[in-house]
Amino acid sequence: MTEFSVKGMPPREIYQILTRLVVPRPIAFVSSLSKDGVGNLAPFSFFTMGGLNPPSLAFCPVNTREGRVKDTVQNIEATGEYVVNLVTRQMAEAVNESSRAFDPGIDEFDQINCTRVQSSIVKPPRVAESPAAMECRLFEIFRHGEGPLASNYIVGEVLAIHIDETFLEGGLPDTAAMDLVGRLGGDDYVRLSPDALFQLARPKED
Numbered sequence: 001m002t003e004f005s006v007k008g009m010p011p012r013e014i015y016q017i018l019t020r021l022v023v024p025r026p027i028a029f030v031s032s033l034s035k036d037g038v039g040n041l042a043p044f045s046f047f048t049m050g051g052l053n054p055p056s057l058a059f060c061p062v063n064t065r066e067g068r069v070k071d072t073v074q075n076i077e078a079t080g081e082y083v084v085n086l087v088t089r090q091m092a093e094a095v096n097e098s099s100r101a102f103d104p105g106i107d108e109f110d111q112i113n114c115t116r117v118q119s120s121i122v123k124p125p126r127v128a129e130s131p132a133a134m135e136c137r138l139f140e141i142f143r144h145g146e147g148p149l150a151s152n153y154i155v156g157e158v159l160a161i162h163i164d165e166t167f168l169e170g171g172l173p174d175t176a177a178m179d180l181v182g183r184l185g186g187d188d189y190v191r192l193s194p195d196a197l198f199q200l201a202r203p204k205e206d
C-alpha cells in the first residue's frame with residue numbers, strides 16, 4: 001500500500017484523491033435566492049441524508065480556490081431556505097453548465113436550461129426538469145477549516161418532497177427509472193441504470 005501523508009499536502013491534491021475514493025456521490029442541484037431575490041442554481045456532490053426525525057440533509061459547498069464563500073452559502077445564510085433537486089442523465093449538461101462562477105447579480109434560472117416551478121413552503125423555486133425535489137429550511141452551517149477548499153456543512157430540514165408521479169411505484173419512488181446520475185473523480189459520472197443494481201436482504205436479528 002502507498003501511504004499518502006495528508007499533513008502539508010495542498011488541498012487541491014487531496015481533492016484529486018478523495019473525490020476518486022468517496023464514490024459514487026449523489027448530486028444535490030441546489031436552488032436558492034439571494035436576499036434581493038436573484039435566483040441561483042449550483043450542483044454539489046458532497047451531499048448526503050443524515051436523519052429522519054426530523055428528515056435531515058447535509059451538503060458541503062467548499063470555499064473557492066481564492067478562499068471565497070460560494071454564493072449558495074451566502075444565499076442560504078441570508079434567507080434560511082433552499083431546494084435540493086435531483087439530477088438525471090438528461091439534465092447533466094445543463095447542471096454542469098450551472099457550475100460556472102456566474103456573477104451573483106445574474107439569475108441562473110435565466111442562464112441555464114431550467115424551468116422554475118413555485119415551491120409550496122419555501123421561497124426559492126424548484127426545477128421543473130428534475131424528477132424529485134426537496135424543499136429545505138436551514139438548521140445550521142458548520143464551518144470546518146478556513147481559506148481555500150475549507151468546508152461549509154449546510155445541514156437542513158426537509159419540509160416537503162415532490163416526486164414526478166411517473167416515477168412512483170406503489171406510492172414509493174422508483175429510483176432506477178429516474179435515470180439519476182452520480183459523481184466520481186475527475187470528469188467521471190455514473191448512471192444509475194437498472195443493470196447496475198443488486199439486492200441484499202438485511203440480516204435478521206436472532
Ligand SMILES: Cc1cc2nc3c(=O)[nH]c(=O)nc-3n(C[C@H](O)[C@H](O)[C@H](O)COP(=O)(O)O)c2cc1C
Nearest residue numbers: 042043044045046060061062070071072096099100
Ligand atoms: C457535478 C458537480 C458537483 C459539484 N460538487 C461540488 C461540491 O460538492 N462542493 C463544492 O463546493 N462545489 C461543487 N461543485 C462546483 C460548484 O457547483 C461551483 O463552484 C458553483 O459555481 C458554485 O455556485 P455558487 O457560487 O453559485 O454557489 C460541483 C460541480 C459539479 C459540476
